[in-house]
Amino acid sequence: MRPAHIPASVLDQSAEGVTRQPSARRMAIAGFCASLVGIGLARFAYTPLLPAIIQEGWFAPSQASYLGAANLMGYLLGAILAGGFAHRRSTVAFLRLMMLVATISFFACAWPVSFVWFFVWRLLAGISGGALMVLAAPVILRHVDARQAGMITGAIFTGIGVGIAISGTLMPLLLQDGLTASWLGLGAVALLLTLIAWQGWPTDDAAATTASPTLSSPSARSQSARSRPVVIFSLQYGLNAVGLVPHMIFLVDFIARSLGRGVEIGATYWVLFGLSAMLGPILAGRAADRYGAQATLRVAYVLQGLAVAVLLITDNPISLGISACVMGALTPGVVPLALARLKELLHDPRVRHRAWSGATATFAVGQAAAAYGFTVLLAQSGSYRPVFAVAAISLVVAFVLDLMVRSRSCVSPS
Numbered sequence: 001m002r003p004a005h006i007p008a009s010v011l012d013q014s015a016e017g018v019t020r021q022p023s024a025r026r027m028a029i030a031g032f033c034a035s036l037v038g039i040g041l042a043r044f045a046y047t048p049l050l051p052a053i054i055q056e057g058w059f060a061p062s063q064a065s066y067l068g069a070a071n072l073m074g075y076l077l078g079a080i081l082a083g084g085f086a087h088r089r090s091t092v093a094f095l096r097l098m099m100l101v102a103t104i105s106f107f108a109c110a111w112p113v114s115f116v117w118f119f120v121w122r123l124l125a126g127i128s129g130g131a132l133m134v135l136a137a138p139v140i141l142r143h144v145d146a147r148q149a150g151m152i153t154g155a156i157f158t159g160i161g162v163g164i165a166i167s168g169t170l171m172p173l174l175l176q177d178g179l180t181a182s183w184l185g186l187g188a189v190a191l192l193l194t195l196i197a198w199q200g201w202p203t204d205d206a207a208a209t210t211a212s213p214t215l216s217s218p219s220a221r222s223q224s225a226r227s228r229p230v231v232i233f234s235l236q237y238g239l240n241a242v243g244l245v246p247h248m249i250f251l252v253d254f255i256a257r258s259l260g261r262g263v264e265i266g267a268t269y270w271v272l273f274g275l276s277a278m279l280g281p282i283l284a285g286r287a288a289d290r291y292g293a294q295a296t297l298r299v300a301y302v303l304q305g306l307a308v309a310v311l312l313i314t315d316n317p318i319s320l321g322i323s324a325c326v327m328g329a330l331t332p333g334v335v336p337l338a339l340a341r342l343k344e345l346l347h348d349p350r351v352r353h354r355a356w357s358g359a360t361a362t363f364a365v366g367q368a369a370a371a372y373g374f375t376v377l378l379a380q381s382g383s384y385r386p387v388f389a390v391a392a393i394s395l396v397v398a399f400v401l402d403l404m405v406r407s408r409s410c411v412s413p414s
Contacts, residue, residue, distance in 0.1 A: 022200050024144045024152060030200030031136045031156030033193040034099055038132035040163015042102045042125040043071055045186055048171040052179055058112040067115075067122050072368045074126020075133075079360040082131040091139055092201040098128040099194040106187030110180045130364065134357045137339055142349055143202050147289070149343065153336035154285020160332035161277030168267065168274040229345055229405045234359045236301075236398040237338055238366035243304055243395040244334075245370040246311075246387050247273065247327040254384050259315050272321055273328035280329030285336045293340035294402070300337060301399035304330055309392040312385055338363075370394075 022030070046068060053064050078098075105125040109118060137156050144152050174182040246254075251273060256266030287296040307326040310319050338359060346352040374387045381387075 021143055021203055024148060026200045027140045027143060027202060028152045028155040030197035031140050031152075032159045033197035033200075034095065034132045034136040034159065035157050036159030036162050037099050037102050037190045037193050038125075038129035039160045040166065041186055041190055042105065042129050043075070044160075044163045044167040045171055046071065046122075048167050048175065049179065049182060052175055052182075056179055058179065059115060059118070063115055067118055069368070069371075070119050070122040071126035071129070072364065072371070074123040074128075075130040076126075076361055076364040076368065077123075078127035078130025078132075079134050079357055079364055080130075081127070082134040082357055091135060092203075095132065095135055095139070095201060096194075096198060098131045099190075099197060101125070102128040102132075103187060103190040103194050106183055106190055110183035110187070130360065133335075134353075134360050137336075138349065138353055138356060139202060141339075141343075150285035150287075150289035150293075150336065150340055151282070152285070153288075153339055154281040154283070154333075157281040157285075157332050157335045158278060160335065161274070161280055161328075164277040164328070164331070165271075165274035168270045227345075230342070230355050232401050232405055233338075233341060233345065234355070234362045236297075236401050237334075237359045238362040239394040239398040239401075240301070240304070240334055241363045241366035242370040243308060243391045243398070244327065244331050245367060245374060246308065246384070246391045247324070248331060249371060250374070250378075250384060250387065251324060251327075254311070255320065258384055269320060269324045272324045273331075276325040276328030277332050280331065280333030281336050283329065284333035285340070288337055288340040293337055293344050294405075297334070297337050297341055298399060298402055300330055300334055301395050301402065305392050305395035305399065308388050308395065311388045312392070 021027075050064055050068065053059055053067075054061050058064075059067065102125050105121040105128075108121040112118065137153055140156065141149055141153065171182065174185045177185075252266035252270050254266075255261050255269055284296065284300070287299075303326050307323040307330075310323050339356060342352050342355050342359065346355055370391075374390070377386050377390070378384065
């Protein structure tokens with residue numbers, strides 16, 4: 001048993017003796033690289049590539065849309081399947097494999113071999129993203145001081161925000177050299193990030209789970225990933241995903257065409273969205289550390305609801321900019337808040353893994369359903385007003401549901 005004064009992030013007991021763990025900062029960098037490769041690049045970099053894929057005749061518009069959906073489908077599958085790796089010794093090896101799969105997918109998509117070829121690799125990229133989302137942060141958080149958990153989680157998921165920023169700034173520059181060069185460039189960046197993360201993962205994540213003192217307590221054994229507060233939280237997380245979709249998918253088109261401001265002005269707001277996304281996870285993680293995850297999440301629901309609702313009542317440039325910044329910050333920012341909230345609700349890491357996998361799957365379902373539903377609603381109504389209204393209502397419902405959960409923990413009395 002390790003001395004009480006030695007942090008878990010430094011020492012880890014094994015049959016061979018004492019193994020030095022990477023520092024908390026080194027592990028946070030590994031998690032940052034994983035979220036940047038699996039979500040930030042594998043998902044968001046496809047958005048600016050989509051028009052070029054259609055214009056250069058790689059695929060028809062309908063096929064290109066299906067390729068985008070393939071990534072969301074894969075994300076859902078990855079979130080579900082990753083739960084089986086929650087407490088195995090091979091988790092770190094699996095994380096490395098998923099980063100490699102995402103990296104290879106970029107190189108594989110550098111040439112339009114066929115629709116099926118592209119679909120399979122976009123699906124695999126989505127699977128890797130879902131798995132990395134579910135597994136990376138929990139594996140790292142077992143080895144860091146609880147007082148740093150929010151900040152470390154925010155640093156990990158800043159990778160998503162950086163990916164969004166890249167999609168709005170650097171990708172247009174890469175596209176000047178053509179689609180093939182863009183995909184190869186993404187692959188090179190992903191490979192570099194994978195190599196940087198390789199030695200940053202904990203050396204024995206399974207041992208930390210097994211050794212956790214909370215697992216032997218009656219209260220820990222009584223926890224359930226299907227308890228009422230956890231189920232309500234998962235539903236809130238799915239509703240939050242619905243509220244995020246209009247800004248994620250339609251913001252530029254809304255400003256450019258519906259408001260008649262033009263594509264260049266619309267792209268400017270997307271850059272604001274992306275730059276804010278780089279700061280959102282860190283700020284959200286710090287707020288969770290200081291004020292608690294539940295309180296911070298409630299504020300996030302209110303801010304998001306207002307940021308969406310303001311688009312219903314004004315087209316003032318300043319209001320549009322504030323809306324883009326708020327939603328940009330909280331699109332990746334709600335992820336560390338969600339994980340921190342589960343840590344408040346569930347003390348058993350194994351149960352928390354299962355709950356996080358389920359919540360991530362619910363988020364993926366909400367996001368995919370909203371993307372499809374809002375597209376249909378927009379086609380039928382010819383206006384973005386119903387889309388923004390539904391998104392705002394979903395965030396209000398998420399806030400109201402949270403008021404139903406009074407306790408901070410699902411631990412049953414022992």
